[in-house]
Amino acid sequence: MSENQNLLAEQRRALILDEVRKRGGVRVNELTRRLNVSDMTIRRDLDALARQGVIEKVHGGAVPLVGTSTHEPGFEAKSALELTAKEDIARAAAVMAVPGSAIALSGGTTTYALAQQLLDVPDLTVVTNSVRVADVFHGAQRTAAGGGGRAGAATVVLTGGVRTPSDSLVGPVADRAIASLHFDVLFLGVHGISVEAGLSTPNLAEAETNRRFVRAARRVVVVADHTKWGTVGLSSFATLDEVDTFVTDAGLPAGARTQIEEHLPDLVVAGGPADVVL
Incomplete structure (x- = not known):
């Protein structure tokens, strides 16, 4: 980590979280020296990250949260993390949505960012199990209606189901709705992705709903920032071989890129002067 007094709190906390995950723990005095800020x-940064459920405070520092395979942070907690990366990923993924196509968006904060980038793609049919994603489109439509309407606005189908901490709708109702549909592209957010476990989530019901999404899609595009690589949730719902494209950010380590390229047709690294397709 480079020393910089002018880092925004969001950027500083992202650096701290990365360091905790890479090293398995950090001490306060180490962070003050590296970031050139006060104890x-x-x-305060560690308190904020602990409230978000991504670290555990210990005497003199912090360690990764114990029990990550079953821990499911809420939407608000996750939405504060890796904001720049999610925006880069969303912009890169949005170009894959063809006007007039039928797409699916799973739950998650990265798909939420993507939904905002898709508002100007005309005549989409959007199926989602995310209350937050549906709200993005519905909010835009209400705003447009107040100004006389907007041609080519998306048709949005919300699946129904039981709400998770991530504001996704899962369970038998969602599963039956998705099983009867067919999508040109599925944009899928994930809790974790790895070679061994594939795509995984800590929520068993969400795993089944995501399986239905994957089966119903002609093309599967995973959108996930670099911190999701190597994370394994309780339940796997797809292998890497079932993914067509993985859109992530420039924080993904070189070694991970090599592994991914061995298993996936397309890896898109978003951010920087131009998105890199490997």
Whole structure:
């Protein structure tokens, strides 16, 4: 981590979280030296990350949260993390949505960012099990209606189901709705992705709903920032071989890129002067 007094709190906390995950723990005095800020600032950052459910505070520092395979942070907690990466991923993925096509968006904060990028793609049919994603489109339609309407607005289908901490709708109702449909492209957010476990989630019901999404799609595009690589949730719902494209950010390590390229047809690394397709 480079020393920079001018880092925004969001950027500083993202750096701290990356360091915790890479090293298995950090000490307050190490972070104050590396980031050139006060003990009080670092402690406030650790408090904020602990409230978001992504680290555990210990005496003198912090460690990764114990029990990550079953822990499912809420939408608000996840939405505060890796904001720049998610915006880069969303912009890169949005070009894959063809006007007039039928697409699916799973739940998650990255698909939520993607939904905002898709508002100007005309005549989409959007199927989603995310309350937040549906709200993005419905909010835009209400705003447009107040100004006389907007041609080519998306048709949005919300699946129904039981709500998870991530504001996704899962369970038998969602599963039956998805099983009867067919999508040109599925944009899929994930809790974790790895060579061994494939795509995984800590929520068993969500795993089954995601399986239905994958089966119903002609093309599967995973949208996930670099922190999801190597994370394994309780339940796997797809292998890497079932993924057509993985859109991630420039924080993905070179070694991970090599592994992914061995298993996936397309890896898109978003961010920087131009998105890199490998």
